[in-house]
């Protein structure tokens with residue numbers, strides 16, 4: 001694909017061997033944000049040459065997670081498994097130019113060499129037996145890269161600074177196996193080269209692959225791209241984020257009721273900063289993201305901080321949009337709820353008390369469920385025998401009300417206070433238990449108004465009956 005020389009082209013190349021994890025999502029985000037920030041291009045590539053571990057299901061899960069996050073790609077998805085002819089062409093190029101050679105050393109001999117090297121405490125390294133034999137293709141032969149024997153390969157990493165790798169330490173590594181299949185580092189280079197990638201932002205677990213890849217670029221006659229190796233995401237115990245730290249996949253966070261913009265905000269901040277600003281919209285991130293401010297130390301995953309950010313993003317989201325997002329969470333819990341004005345009013349009352357959509361759906365059960373379950377402590381505290389009377393009086397007043405708005409409801413409660421001589425709390429608390437089953441809820445007039453007349457009367461009747469029976 002022809003590019004302007006100065007157009008930034010980044011990529012995300014996941015291996016489809018499982019879900020999209022937080023670390024991978026952060027890598028994808030950095031590449032996507034940098035492309036969007038610079039007006040460049042973002043390429044998606046699926047690295048599925050490991051056929052034993054790659055699955056179509058993982059590919060779909062990764063696509064879904066990226067789409068949910070709002071990460072769109074300009075080019076691809078490419079699949080390495082469909083590019084074998086291209087790799088073959090480039091292997092031929094390296095063979096033709098003398099930068100690669102056939103090797104027929106038996107695996108038994110290589111294994112002995114490897115064991116001897118280990119026993120000596122050295123790195124296993126190919127001894128170069130076939131390097132200058134000029135062998136041609138033969139049954140069982142592999143293709144090795146002719147790596148330089150002297151000098152150094154210097155990685156000038158945007159994040160890590162300069163790292164020099166002694167070429168003498170490197171191996172004549174295999175680029176095509178005896179069955180002709182190309183190896184990992186080689187595929188990555190051919191892909192990045194042919195896809196016009198000029199900026200590679202990836203986890204620093206790939207640093208050790210980089211000198212090999214840089215040498216391959218040069219052997220093919222190109223300059224290596226810009227590299228930015230980003231420190232890993234660690235758990236609070238400073239170990240690499242793993243299952244025992246809890247949920248790791250983007251899909252799990254979606255199911256727990258996090259907003260994509262909150263997860264994005266959190267993940268980006270986990271390895272990049274802009275002064276001491278914590279809260280960012282996606283637009284702001286696109287505007288401000290730069291490679292220079294990627295952090296040098298590992299990001300420590302802090303679930304509490306993510307929750308707090310999620311709450312902030314929920315508060316900033318337009319209520320109708322949030323209500324719409326809440327519907328599947330309510331349905332999942334077996335509640336019939338549709339987007340619309342009532343749901344939006346309910347959402348407004350729940351917002352200050354919940355940090356995720358899942359929590360919100362749970363906290364809002366009483367609005368949408370058919371029958372209310374009374375909490376034991378609420379019954380003990382507020383369902384005293386003398387609570388039945390004010391409930392009965394209130395029920396009559398509410399039945400006669402035309403409008404069920406908060407002002408009319410307040411007036412009705414005032415009348416009950418006047419007739420019974422009870423303070424608002426003494427009336428409102430048993431009403432709250434009758435309507436929500438709990439000791440705490442959003443403001444009582446809002447709750448009554450949102451639940452609506454029909455259900456409120458039913459619930460008051462049920463409470464009165466309950467009080468009479470107990």
Ligand code: GLU
Nearest residue numbers: 013014015047188202206
């Ligand atoms: N497929 C590799 C991974 O999932 C990424 C390779 C790269 O970024 O060069 O870790």
